[in-house]
Amino acid sequence: MHSVFRLHKKMENHGMHIVNAKQMRELDQATIATIGIPGIVLMENAGRGTAEYILRTFPATTRRRIVVLCGRGNNGGDGFVIARCLYATGARVCAILLAEKARVQGDALVNRNAFDAIGGQTIEVHTEKDLKKIGSELAHATLFVDALLGTGLANEVTGLYRCLIKTIGAAEHVPIVAVDIPSGIDASTGQVLGYALRAHSTCTFGLPKYGHMLYPGAAYTGNLNVIDIGIPSNLIAKTLLPGNLQDLSDFSGTLSTRTGDTHKGDCGHVLLLAGSVGKTGAAVLSARAAMRCGAGLATVATSEKAQPHIAAQLLEVMSVPLPDNDDGLSYTALQKIIGLCADKTVLAMGPGLGNTDAVAAIVKALITTIQLPMIIDADALNVLAREPQVLTQTNSPVILTPHPGEMARLTGKTTKQIQADRVGAACALAATLNVIIVLKGAHSVIAAPDGHHWINISGNPAMAGAGMGDALTGMIAGLLAQKIPALTAARLAVFMHGRIADKLVQERGPIPILASEIIDRMPEGLSECTA
Numbered sequence: 001m002h003s004v005f006r007l008h009k010k011m012e013n014h015g016m017h018i019v020n021a022k023q024m025r026e027l028d029q030a031t032i033a034t035i036g037i038p039g040i041v042l043m044e045n046a047g048r049g050t051a052e053y054i055l056r057t058f059p060a061t062t063r064r065r066i067v068v069l070c071g072r073g074n075n076g077g078d079g080f081v082i083a084r085c086l087y088a089t090g091a092r093v094c095a096i097l098l099a100e101k102a103r104v105q106g107d108a109l110v111n112r113n114a115f116d117a118i119g120g121q122t123i124e125v126h127t128e129k130d131l132k133k134i135g136s137e138l139a140h141a142t143l144f145v146d147a148l149l150g151t152g153l154a155n156e157v158t159g160l161y162r163c164l165i166k167t168i169g170a171a172e173h174v175p176i177v178a179v180d181i182p183s184g185i186d187a188s189t190g191q192v193l194g195y196a197l198r199a200h201s202t203c204t205f206g207l208p209k210y211g212h213m214l215y216p217g218a219a220y221t222g223n224l225n226v227i228d229i230g231i232p233s234n235l236i237a238k239t240l241l242p243g244n245l246q247d248l249s250d251f252s253g254t255l256s257t258r259t260g261d262t263h264k265g266d267c268g269h270v271l272l273l274a275g276s277v278g279k280t281g282a283a284v285l286s287a288r289a290a291m292r293c294g295a296g297l298a299t300v301a302t303s304e305k306a307q308p309h310i311a312a313q314l315l316e317v318m319s320v321p322l323p324d325n326d327d328g329l330s331y332t333a334l335q336k337i338i339g340l341c342a343d344k345t346v347l348a349m350g351p352g353l354g355n356t357d358a359v360a361a362i363v364k365a366l367i368t369t370i371q372l373p374m375i376i377d378a379d380a381l382n383v384l385a386r387e388p389q390v391l392t393q394t395n396s397p398v399i400l401t402p403h404p405g406e407m408a409r410l411t412g413k414t415t416k417q418i419q420a421d422r423v424g425a426a427c428a429l430a431a432t433l434n435v436i437i438v439l440k441g442a443h444s445v446i447a448a449p450d451g452h453h454w455i456n457i458s459g460n461p462a463m464a465g466a467g468m469g470d471a472l473t474g475m476i477a478g479l480l481a482q483k484i485p486a487l488t489a490a491r492l493a494v495f496m497h498g499r500i501a502d503k504l505v506q507e508r509g510p511i512p513i514l515a516s517e518i519i520d521r522m523p524e525g526l527s528e529c530t531a
Contacts (some may be wrong), residue, residue: 016245018455019207020188021151023241027206030239031231040107042205042229043074046180047081047111049227050145050203054086054177057201058143062090067141069164069183070112071148072099077108078179078205079147084115094137095122098148098160131163144168146197147179151187151209156194165195175200181211182220189421190217198222205229207236208245213455214422215442242451243423246458246495253531254484254492255294267296268345268481272474273337273366273380275302276328279352280309282378282470285515286351287317289474292522293493295481301340303329303354328354334362338369347372348477350380351470359383364390373397373480377473378406385409391433397486398435401473407439427453436490438476440469444494448487456491459498460505467515472497475522492529500525 019027032039055061068083070076080095087093095115097104101124104112116122125131146168148161157165165183168176176199181187184196187209199222204212211217212224258267270290275283283300287310290298298317300310303324311319320340322333341347347370353359360383367374367390374396376384381402384390388410391398400410404422408415411429418425418439426439426447439445442461447453472493479489500521501513 016247016250017207017236017241018210018213018243018245019241020210020243022188023239024151024187024206024209027231027236027239030235035232035235037230040110042231043077043107043111044081045229046205046227047078048085049205049229050078050177050179051082051085053201053203053225053227054082054143054145055089057177058175061086061143064091064142065140066091066093066143066145067137068093068095068145069148069168070095070097071150071161072097072104072108073150073152074106074108075147075150075152075179076104077106077111078150079145080108080111080115082145082147082179083120084111084118087115087118087120093120095120096134096137096164097122097124098164100124100126125160125164128160128163131160131167138167138171141171141174144171144174144176145179146176146183146199148197149183150180151211153184153186153193157184157196158194162195165197169195169197178202178221180204181209181217185211185217185220187211189423190214191420192216192220196220201225203227206231210243210423210455213245213443213457215419218443242453244452244454246446246454246456246491248495248499248528251488251492251495251529253529254488255482255526255530257530264296267294268483269297269299269343270295270474270477270481271340271344271347271372272298272300272351272477273302273347273349273362274300274351274353274470275306275310276352276354277303277305279354280306280313281467282352283310284313285467285470285519286348286474286477287314288516289471289519289522290348290478290481291316292519293475293478293526295478298478299340299344301337325358328356329358329362331358331361334365337362337366341366341370341372344372345483346375346477346480348375348377348473350375350377351473353379355379355382360386367391367398368393371396373399373486375399375401375473375476375480377401377469381406382409388433391435398433399438399476399486399490400429400433400435401438401440401469401476403440403469423447423453423455427451436487438472438490438494440472444498446487446491446494454491456494456498458495459501460510462505462510462513463498463501463518465512465514468497468518471515471518474519496522496525496529
């Protein structure tokens with residue numbers, strides 16, 4: 001229903017950090033214990049901010065029948081604040097509590113009592129029989145507020161909660177505003193824990209959570225609104241939070257305006273080891289992307305049989321034939337490739353290269369021999385999966401750009417396991433191999449060896465087509481050629497890759513995008529990052 005993720009509030013004061021459930025809980029506790037702001041104040045700020053969002057987003061709120069679904073914990077306490085604030089504006093509000101009042105404690109109980117004290121209606125649901133009795137309340141609702149489970153959920157949703165979530169989820173015509181995170185979504189991984197509510201909007205508190213950004217959670221989040229609940233910005237700043245979101249402001253001034261005496265040699269020379277018979281397009285896309293991103297020169301080294309086809313498609317790019325045999329590159333090509341590296345700035349290898357023993361031997365030898373920044377993609381990743389530890393034998397910056405299937409082969413896991421913990425998988429491999437990982441997909445994860453990582457939220461489903469990864473490899477190479485640090489080059493290329501696609505969709509709708517269209521729009525995109 002709401003599969004497009006939108007972040008409605010940029011956090012100017014808090015940067016673009018992202019947290020898991022444990023990190024957010026620790027920030028809350030530090031605010032209470034160290035700063036001295038009571039938990040009930042944080043809860044009041046959270047609930048009031050959500051109520052204000054509802055009033056802004058659904059302007060006919062006072063004419064609506066709003067049902068606030070409350071659990072017995074602090075998420076439910078937030079719900080009772082929301083119910084009270086909405087009731088005070090004249091809205092018709094009913095709170096459904098999935099617990100006996102005696103089981104509600106602390107700040108949540110205070111706010112449940114406050115809602116009751118101003119005349120609010122709370123219906124307790126203890127059994128499935130009780131659930132059936134409130135069928136009329138649910139059927140007449142025109143807006144649901146989901147304050148059932150929150151970010152503390154760690155186990156699969158069962159029992160009454162599952163029954164209620166299924167009932168609410170079936171009412172597709174009724175918008176749902178989730179409190180902090182849609183019930184049933186793991187706040188740290190984005191996984192669905194059995195069953196989850198799909199929200200129209202989510203109001204989260206303090207900072208966005210991984211579960212909002214990582215699929216499938218991102219598809220359940222809807223429009224994300226981040227509410228400042230009073231956690232001091234200096235407390236966030238001094239807390240070691242390794243996760244971040246990417247934003248255009250991160251790259252302001254990354255590229256310098258060229259001086260009047262700039263020549264092509266100042267802008268670097270990319271060597272691209274790519275292409276084979278039947279896969280020449282991959283090499284062409286990568287080479288064009290490198291040039292469009294500003295590399296001064298680019299050379300494609302490819303099999304002798306493929307070289308004429310590649311050369312015919314590239315006017316600004318040089319190409320060199322390499323010894324080959326019937327199934328692709330010959331190992332005898334290695335010395336020629338090493339010689340070609342002598343005057344180059346960056347080496348990118350993999351797109352359309354082929355998956356043979358000779359290619360595997362060449363890739364391994366280049367990793368341990370060449371002292372150039374490297375981007376390793378596609379077929380070079382697949383052959384590298386036979387012995388990934390070879391990457392620990394290089395002192396050069398290395399960027400790996402796997403999609404989930406390639407990541408699975410590199411780690412010995414299944415694709416499903418990778419997708420279940422994209423951030424954990426990317427960070428673990430980056431640290432183990434001392435490389436930068438770009439784990440492609442929705443949403444791509446960029447991980448550094450020291451544990452810092454970024455989730456990229458630009459891009460859209462119209463990009464789901466052949467050649468996108470080849471274009472990204474060329475983009476990274478083109479930026480590296482201009483002496484942009486490896487981590488910045490990887491991050492900027494991923495962000496701009498998706499941002500250009502977003503602009504195309506804004507202009508013409510969600511029709512499929514060709515990789516070549518992304519490449520053609522790169523100068524326009526990069527101009528946003530030029531000082």
